[in-house]
Amino acid sequence: MPHGTQHADPGTAELETALRRGPFHVALRAAITARGLPLQRVQHHLSRHGVKVGVTSLSYWQQGARRPQRPESLRAVRALEEILHLPEESLIRLLASAEEEPGRTAGRSYRSLMEASGVLEELLAELDAPRDGGLHSIGHHEYVRIGGRRELLGRDSQHIVRAHRDGVDRFLAVHHGDPGSVPEHVVVRALENCRTGRVLRHDGTGMVVAELLFDMRLRAGDTFLFRYGFEDGTAGPSREYVRGFRGAGGQYALQVRFDGAALPVRCHRFSQHSTAAPRGGRQELRLSREHRSVHLVEQRVRSGIVGIAWDWE
Structure with a gap:
């Protein structure tokens, strides 16, 4: 062997492969092994980050017997990325990809959702709008x-x-079209108690942000009811509809109605704590053949994501 040739550390090579290909438990086990940390030390480091996770849970995670799902567990995964000197989002990404169902094309990939989130922040900044808009959803x-x-x-x-500060006179509605949608052809409709203001579009993500203007300035505590819509029809087959919530709110009801010539074979509800978190809360939904629709009702929404997905033939 020529002088100066260096052998790659097998543990490092295994870790790099695991982080690239997954699954999550293999990558986690490889990372812990590469750092030479017993689980008790990993638990100690987590506690210093303000996260409490038992040694048994860590063992289950690296064996693949269980997967982190609760908000506290996902905080632990992010902390583990720092403790084990891993690239940011490397373990979280594997958790998200592992939740995609075999044989089903996800309507929104983790990457596309993160890109859309960044674009949305830019569009909101261009409109010089606070993120919550001064309104609380009832x-x-x-x-x-x-x-x-x-x-x-x-x-x-x-x-x-309901307004939680004085002077609120608008609402920013966001539409995120399916992959392949053409934002310039998406039509914004102000239906009741509002009118359309500025509309911003982003071709790369299919994002449309519309300013809906009220006919009055609300005072703190005032309630307001309005209706609006988006006409799209520019993308390919749709497989799910997702709604994100940045904080707690009131009731949310979602109804999806299908054309009689294109009915799905099955539908289900799902939820996520964040775009990076694995999907949970799966519940099969019965399709009304007469009305060609399915729905869900959340009595009080929490921060996170909720949606309906469906499978075609």
């Missing part, structure tokens, strides 16, 4: 329409809000 009923080509035709929203 009730939100959303009606999604899927067309005969299995495409997202459009959606209508009825919103009831």
Whole structure:
């Protein structure tokens, strides 16, 4: 062997492969092994980060017997990335990808959701708008329409809000089209008690942000009801509809109605604590053949994501 040739550390090579290919428990086990830390030391480091996780749970995680799902567990995974000197989001990404169902193309990948989140922040900054808009949601009923080509035709929203500061006179509505959507062809409709203001579009992510203007300035404590919608129909087959919430709120109801020529074979509800978290809360939903629709109702929403997914033939 020529002088100066160096052998790659097998543990490091195994870790790099595991982080690239997964699954999560293999990558976690490889990272702990590469750092030479017993689980008791890993637990100690986590406690110094303000996260409490038992040694038994850590053992289950690296064996693949259980997967982190609760918010505290996901905090632990992010802390583990720092403790084990791993790239940011490397373990979280594996958790997210592991939740995709075999044989089913995800409507939103983790990468696309993160890109959309960044674009949304830029568009909101361009509108010089605070993220919460000074409004608290009391009730939100959303009606999604899927067309005969299995495409997202459009959606209508009825919103009831309460102002938590004086002077609020607008709401920013966000539409994230399915992959392949053409934002310039998406139409914003102000249906009741509002009118359309500025509209910003981003081709790369299919994002549309519309300013809906009220006819009055609300005072703190005032309630307001308005309706708006988006007409789309520009993308390919739709497989799910997702709604994200940044904080706790009131009731949320989602109804998805399908064209009679394109009915799914099954539908289910799901939830996520964040875009990076694994999906949970799966519940099969019965499709009404007469009305060609499914729905869910959340009496009080929490921070995170909730949605309905469906499978075509």
